[in-house]
Amino acid sequence: MKKRILLLAGGQSGEHEVSLMSARSVLSALPRDQFDVTPVVISKQGRWLPPTETQRALESGEAPTGGDLVLHRAASAEGYDAVFPLLHGPMGEDGTVQGLLTLAGIPFVGSGVLGSAVxxxxxxxxxxxxxxxxPQVAWALAVRREWQTQPDTVRERAAALGYPLFVKPANLGSSVGISKVARPEDLDGALTLAFSLDRRVILEAMTAxxxxxxxxxxxxxxxxxxxxxxxxxxxxxxxxxxxxxxxxxxxxxxxxxxxxxxxxxxxxxxxxxxxxxxxxxxxxxxxxxxxxxxxxxxxxxxxxxxxxxxxxxxxxxxxxxxxxxxxxxxxxxxxxxxx
Ligand code: ATP
Ligand code: MG
Ligand code: MG
Ligand code: MG
Structure with missing residues (x-):
């Protein structure tokens, strides 16, 4: 019996397009004599697209709007032997989709809720x-509220790490929102950018x-x-x-x-x-x-x-x-x- 695989791609993060590229490769590589693969593209708005729109998104490399809410469609993931959540970044690689699939009782490729989220x-x-x-570089955490109410404590944390340093949204990928900060004067701009993308920001000492x-x-x-x-x-x-x-x-x-x-x-x-x-x-x-x-x-x-x-x-x-x-x-x- 062929295994039925649901391949999820796209998704809500800044790495949507990267995911679609990966999905095209996986789709053509899963051996057809063993697997019956159904792709579903998740739009940037988080909606699961029906087959024709999914096909169009895979071909054009971008997802149109429309589609169903995740929770509505998750039930239809029943009947699949496994899901391949080929999604990068938040709302895909971070344990959220993994939680949904765990609740639905469907096996999936990759880490579970804990490993994905951490x-x-x-x-x-x-x-x-x-x-x-x-071994890792020295680092410090800052949360958005601190940056809004006590920016000097965040600036002190940065100073303690020394310059140059890296400022990154804690939950992202593809280098989105990451700055290398060479001088204290450039810190505020880097923090403002990172906090526009995440509630949690990491400050990292640069390697020597x-x-x-x-x-x-x-x-x-x-x-x-x-x-x-x-x-x-x-x-x-x-x-x-x-x-x-x-x-x-x-x-x-x-x-x-x-x-x-x-x-x-x-x-x-x-x-x-x-x-x-x-x-x-x-x-x-x-x-x-x-x-x-x-x-x-x-x-x-x-x-x-x-x-x-x-x-x-x-x-x-x-x-x-x-x-x-x-x-x-x-x-x-x-x-x-x-x-
Ligand atoms: P990915 O696309 O691999 O998920 P990411 O968005 O999670 O990447 P990082 O890998 O954390 O981002 O950082 C991106 C790049 O920034 C690194 O590949 C490296 O070139 C540089 N970089 C990040 N942190 C440091 C550091 N502490 N010291 C030196 N270089 C760094
Ligand atoms: Mg990364
Ligand atoms: Mg990544
Ligand atoms: Mg990286």
């Missing part, structure tokens, strides 16, 4: 990983030097495996949105040219982080490697990483001998596995 929030991730003894950016893929549930390590290189001050999504601005190097010891350390730390955060299925764990000092710092964990055929996560497993189609098939198997 990994999406950069502050919560840092707290959990600190308690697991994983411009870091090398290395990433590793994790695959599995409670016996996860790590891929080879990959590296991203780009010609920009940091890996911002434009550099991420402009063709030809960044290059991927797999395996990353690193000593065997450092590569093994990265894989070990990534597996430890995956367990500490209660992730499942897949994650891409990103690190900063400061060559000058030899420091290895965990930056973040993405529980639903970019998933086009040319994205880092599938490329990492391809290098490990698992092609794109075998990888998505494996992810569905993991979703159906008893844990």
């Amino acid at each position: 990994s999406m929030d950069k502050v919560m991730t840092k707290q959990v990983l600190a308690s697991a003894g994983i 030097h411009k870091p090398r950016e290395v990433e590793v893929g994790i695959l599995g549930n409670d016996a996860p495996i790590a891929s080879p390590v990959g590296e991203l290189r780009f010609d920009a001050d940091f890996y911002d949105y434009e550099t991420k999504y402009t063709e030809g601005r960044a290059s991927m190097h797999i395996p990353a040219p690193l000593s065997a010891e450092v590569a093994e350390q990265i894989r070990t730390l990534a597996l430890r982080a995956f367990r500490a955060l209660d992730c499942a299925g897949l994650a891409r764990v990103d690190f900063f490697y400061v060559e000058e000092t030899g420091e290895l710092l965990l930056n973040e964990v993405n529980t639903m990483p970019g998933f086009t055929t040319t994205s880092m996560y599938p490329k990492l497993f391809e290098a490990a001998g698992l092609n794109y189609s075998a990888l998505v098939t494996r992810l569905v198997e993991l979703a159906l596995e008893d844990r």
Whole structure:
């Protein structure tokens, strides 16, 4: 019997278009002799689009308005063997959709409510990983209300971290709303931008030097495996949105040219982080490697990483001998596995 898979794509976050690109790749890669796949695009307004509109959105790369409310359509997800929530960012990668599917009793690809929510929030991730003894940059939390009522306490927190520093919305991705702040005069603008996108903002000390950016893929549930390590290189001050999504601005190097010891350390730390955060299925764990000092710092964990055929996560497993189609098939198997 073919498995019936519901593929969710699009969604309400700033990473809507990225998700549609990933979904097109997954759709054409799931073997048709094993799976009967139904895509449903979620509009930016959070409505689940009917088949013809879904098709149009997948082809054009953008979602029209219309469609049904999530809760209304969730009931119709019954009858599927599994859901692939190929959604990035808030309202998709953050445990909300995972909660809906858990309530509906439908198995799904990737982390559950806990792992998704904790990994999406950069502050919560840092707290959990600190308690697991994983090295990270120094950081501080600020919430919107503090910024509105006691801005000087927030400015003091920034000063204590030193400049340059990074200001980021705690729950976002694709570098949306992130600023590298070189001087105190530029702090307020960066905070205003980040708080326009999130109630919680993280301030992060910058690594001692411009870091090398290395990433590793994790695959599995409670016996996860790590891929080879990959590296991203780009010609920009940091890996911002434009550099991420402009063709030809960044290059991927797999395996990353690193000593065997450092590569093994990265894989070990990534597996430890995956367990500490209660992730499942897949994650891409990103690190900063400061060559000058030899420091290895965990930056973040993405529980639903970019998933086009040319994205880092599938490329990492391809290098490990698992092609794109075998990888998505494996992810569905993991979703159906008893844990
Ligand atoms: P993704 O699209 O991978 O989910 P994101 O939006 O969650 O990314 P981060 O990975 O936290 O954002 O930061 C984006 C980029 O900013 C990093 O890849 C790196 O280039 C730079 N950066 C972020 N924090 C630091 C830091 N503390 N020190 C040095 N560089 C940093
Ligand atoms: Mg991220
Ligand atoms: Mg992300
Ligand atoms: Mg990142």
